[in-house]
Amino acid sequence: MKKTKKKETVTKKVEQAKNIAVTVDNLHITYRGLKKTSIRASWKNMGDKVETYKALRGVSFEVEEGKILGIIGQNGAGKSTMLRAIAGIFSPDTGSIDLHGRTISLLSIGVGFNKKLTGKENIYLSGMLLGFSEEEIAKKEKEIIDFADIGDFIKKPVKTYSSGMYSKLAFAITAILETDIMLIDEVLSVGDAKFKEKSYNKMKELISDTHRTVIIVSHSLGTIKELCDEVLWLEKGEVVMKGTASEVIPKYEEFMGVEGEKK
């Protein structure tokens, strides 16, 4: 029932002419050049060839607005690198990433927290780093505090928090301050069982918004199957396959099984 409904919306969208949210074109990312070294070593190695590591080699794909894309692949396949590149933390070496003017955030926990300050002050610090203005945060402040649900601790320094409370607050900030495109590196599961359910539901609510485009990186195939419209399979920096979850995941499982036997 649910699936047919989804399909309907998909076909409707195609009819409306594609509204592309993210375009990644022939993306190459190489780790090189800047390497940690000492002054002496950099003197000695002058003129040496710099070691390079190609994390992504020519990846191209598009995501339509409102779609949820899952990225799977083994460790070191370039999944996180790709997310960071889309978020603008790295610049591509060649190729391009076009967000068509949308706002974007990489959902990550506790960015820019200052542990000696209160939870409230950290909401502002973290929110402003994610690119929101003071006024926007002030509007959402109550909602964030309510969602985090840590009681009076919001007025106490963050270093006095338990690790659960810390992640609850951090999650609340990123979940309530929404952007057009959300990038999620491993679906977050934080806090106690009750909060876990709440955050998972919130996450679902966030990503099922029809205007929000979401890209998820996860090793949990179950989550990917449940949440994603499309799946992109990366291997050694290259796209192996892109398609619906039911097409890609069986092949991926098969591939991983074979890999396991080899070892």
Add this chain to the structure above:
Amino acid sequence: MKKFFSNIKKYYKYAVRSAKAELKSEVADSYLNWMWWIIEPFCFMLIYTFVFGVVFPNNTKYFASFVFVGQTAWEFFNRMVTGSVKLITNNRDLVTKVYIPKYILLLSKSFTYLFKMGISLIITFGLMIFQGVPLSWHILFFIPILIVLYVLSFGVGMLLMHFGVTLNDLSNLTNIVLRMIFYLSGIFYNINERLGKKNPTLCFFLLRVNPAAFCMNELRKVMLYAKLPSFEGLAVWLIIGIMLCAFGVHVIHKNENSYAKVI
């Protein structure tokens, strides 16, 4: 350069807020909290005045104020240089998780240092009145002199920030250079008095080639001895400072995306 100004405009509020947050957290759990910002410079001044006023006597007028003016300028320069070397590495969390123009980190740091310099300046004025330094309108020239000092240290800071990412031991080198500048700048002795007659050429160079010594000397001239500053000198150092800043911005724009890959 245009990108630089639009970034500054966009992130200015964040820089201010994070500077405030840092100042707050610095004193959050010390017993005398913000009193340290006054006690520390005052005690240093007492030490220098005792050693170089009593142990090695000299004929400089208003010696305590003389030392304090020098120290105020020096501390700012020193903090900017030391602070910038490890700035990116110390903000690892931030740099790898969100995009932020890296000089915003330095800008924010510089605000905290400016604040401390402000306190130090207020104490200086108090001390000057206490010592009966004749006040004249020349004192107002301290503003352009400090602007030159700020622009210079910001430029130097940006370059050190960039190289500090890849060179682990850059801080060792900067420590040595800073120590050298510290002794050669005449913070606790009067370069003119010690060297003016014995070795006028050396004195001439010490006061002009070293920006820290130059700024200190000019500050003392206008604040303590009611003289006009050397406008040519200020103009030259301002131009050098602006060039350093422009170069620093260029280097950082070109490389900042790679920082996340290194640290």
